[in-house]
Amino acid sequence: MMASDNKKYRSFQRAIQQSIEHWASLGEDTVVLEIGCGAYAPFARLCADEGAKQVYAVEGNTWAAERAARKVPANVQVFAGLSQQLPSEKLAPRPNVVVMETIGDWAANEFMVSTFLDASRRLCRPDTKWIPGQVRTCYVPVETPTWGCEIPPGLWLLGSDDQRSRLALSDVATLEFYDFNNFREEPMLLQERQANFTMNRSGELQGFLIWVEELVERCRH
Template sequence: MGEYPAYDDAVYDSFDVRDERFAAYQQAIAGSVAGKVVVDIGTGRDALWAVAAARAGARHVYAVERQPDAADQARRAVAGLGDRVTIIEGSSTAIGLPSPAQVCISEIVGNIASAEGAVAVLNDARRRLCTTDCVWIPFRIQTWAAAVQLPDSARVLDPASLPYVERVFAAAGAPFDLRLCLGGPGASLRVSSAAVVESLVFDHRRSLPDENAVATTRLTVDVASARLTGLLLWSRIAVTPAAGRPEIDTLAGGTRGWAPVYVPLSTDGLPVRHGDHLALTFSRTTSDDRVHPDYHVAVRTGDADESLTWSSPHHGSGFRESELHRHLFPGGDAGPDSLAI
């Protein structure tokens, strides 16, 4: 949902909890902002990081929020901090700052790390909004992949997700085969080793991360036998580069801020055995909105002629084209009004 303007109070409530994500950001902010000009990209309803930065002694905080209702509420959230925080309504890619930021804070990390547009948005911030030696919070975001066997009993849509599905379809202009996450951590479904498929470092001493990229890697089946139905993709976040600071592994369940994306590859499941190798190709291509990526995944077992594939455009694909989407969204006419199940 983070890829679309679909946040509501329930979602913002889930960010404002004292979990692993909150603690890591608070610690990183407290250690970096004293006396500095700070930009907080995507400050959200509660301006959590902007408030933390002001309290930690930032000289000035520019807090940017693209959702107008959230920007309005963020203004109220910072009212007690005098004039040290300015809320700017709009997308960070469309605004300018009176003075460049020395610290850039953001939490636009997707369930697939780059899915909320972090590469395009933070590259743009680096070019236009920040000093050349800016400190980046977070420092590195990654996407990891592993093969899974999803039981049939897990192929159920949580009814609580339907209002968000409607909003995503409205934002995209039409229903489409949107990405699906597993409710709760999915680590117990793994049947293979895990591998990194994207690793994005935000650091002024390094070149900008590429908006379009292809990664190839290998997964090894590490259970006696299984039926491979798909992959899980999940994020890991290193909020600062400081040694000894734990990374947030979103599959581990220490925060409700993310959920693993399920990549359906085979409805019946491909039989695999311990030691089998799976060649995995993961591609990221910026969509025509120039911010949010489209993804393509291909998986091939050692002896197979053809790959199992998954294409997931940010918007604009057909609706009920995949077997999983037909199963989860039964109904006749495609259209948001026919979604009630």
């Protein structure tokens, strides 16, 4: 994924560089925790390449964790298991940067928020910087696409930018939004909001297109 998505790679790289520069300006080394590193630990390796002093990587799939451990440099330590199962004393020093991309078809459906709450309370410092800084799930009403088959009405997942612009009947609305570097529990855990769509053009309403936007470089320093 990272190898084929150059725009995403560069965005994460800039955010990591900015975080490392921030801690260096305060006379501190950068210690990174990557949650959900997969079999290749791309962000952990990127952090090590950019100059992080110590990198921890956590992966729930044992096979993937073992594979990742064979691919990382010496200053990256890989733990097999969920971050919720990781004893806090294993992370010494504690991370001041977390890279977490446990994001599914919508932002919260892979336990991203509960993972954040646990890690921020047990594993991290109060001033730890999170990458991506913000995550937003968007949705928009769309008309029936010409796919040559019958599509059931409802909530469709994903879709390219081109599909969205061609099929959208109104402006985009926010379904859920999380700011990990300025997390306020009441609005971000409740996620109660109302959307009023004003149709911009005529069309046959079929359902809603949903996708996730990672605002990677929204990291307060």
